[in-house]
Amino acid sequence: MNDDSEMMPVQDSxxxxxxxxxxxxxxxxxxxxxxxMTVPRWVGFDPQWLQHALRYFPAVGILVALITALVYIVATLLWPQPVAVLLSTIAGIYLTGAFHEDGFADTCDGFGGGTTPERVLEIMKDSRVGAxxxxxxxxxxxxxVTTLNSLSPPAVVAALLIAHPLSRWMASVLVWRMDYAKMNGKAKPIAQQMSNPEFGIATCIVLLPVLVIGFLTSWIAWEGIVVGALLAGMASFWLARLFQHRIGGYTGDCLGAVQQVAEVAFYLGVLTAIAY
Structure with a gap:
């Protein structure tokens, strides 16, 4: 009896x-x-893991935000604000390999030049960038860059730390609630809908920087956070409706487009709250 009771904590541990x-x-x-960014070798990779890994998409945003914010802070010690903002933006693009920017560009090409769902998807699949x-x-x-340059240095740091994870959370909403629009592509491994618990984890992660910055700093007022989040949500909802209407769901490029639009929409919301 004692042996069994001693084994249970070990197994639980x-x-x-x-x-x-x-x-x-x-x-x-x-x-x-x-x-x-490099990861330890022991991690390995299995496409099936990616579906469950999407819960940490906002966490990737937090890490990217911390690095871009650090680049911005260091750059402000050496150069004027516009240069610091531009260097921070370049750092973010380098860290992600322009993954989301590429998706946004492909989405612009597809929805700008395609008149049928099939043609939209065909254009988006083309690796060439059109007009x-x-x-x-x-x-x-x-x-x-212009919007961030219009904010004060503390507000820039706060905006970066919130916008990056928030915009990625907005993109994950599409995976949670929408269907994948085609049978193959770079997002196919995550084409299965997120479960509610997985989406809950992503939501908790994105709330972390919001609560820390909102309650523990004075870098940005709550009005700026709320207006920025509302504007990012409205922009993401409009894009989701567009995707559903035009192609019947989302693609990997659509996720990149939502991330980019939601990010800049948050910056615009913060600037709006400060200006008025």
């Missing part, structure tokens, strides 16, 4: 340790897929 290691593995899988994509990504980056 091993089970908890294994569960924690699996969750850590899923985080690294998300980091490996959604960025160009809609080139103009769209240029204007998106210009709007992002």
């Amino acid at each position: 091993r089970g908890i340790r294994a569960r924690c290691m699996q969750e850590l593995r899923l985080f690294f899988v998300a980091l490996q897929f959604f960025s160009r 809609y994509g080139a103009i769209g990504i240029m204007l998106m980056l210009l709007l992002k």
Whole structure:
């Protein structure tokens, strides 16, 4: 009897340790897929893991935000604000391998040049960037840099730390609630809908920087956070409706487009709250 009772805590401890290691593995899988940052070799990769790793998409955003914010802070010590903002933006693009920017550009090309669902998907699959994509990504980056440059340094840091995970959470909403629009593509491994508990984990992760910045700092007022989140949500909802109407669901490029639009929409919301 005593032997059995002594074995149970050991088994429970091993089970908890294994569960924690699996969750850590899923985080690294998300980091490996959604960025160009290196991960430990023991992580490995299985396409089936990616579906469950999506719960840590906002966590990848937090890590990207911390690095871009650090680049911005260091750059402000050496150069004017516009240069610091631009260097921070470049750092974010480098860290993610322009993964989301590429998705936004492909979405602009597909929905700008396609008239049928089949044609939209065909254009989005083309690796070449057309006029809609080139103009769209240029204007998106210009709007992002200009908006951040209009904020105070503390507000820039706060906006980065919230917008990156929040915009990725907005993209994960599409996976949670919508169907995948085609049978193959770079997002197919995550094409299965997220479960409610997985989406709950993603939601808790994105709330972390919001609560920390909102309650523990004075870098940005709650009005800015709320208005930014509302504007990001409205933009994401509009895109989701567009995707559903035009192609019957989402693709990997659509997720990238939502991330980019939601990010810049949050910055615009913060600026709106400060200006008025």
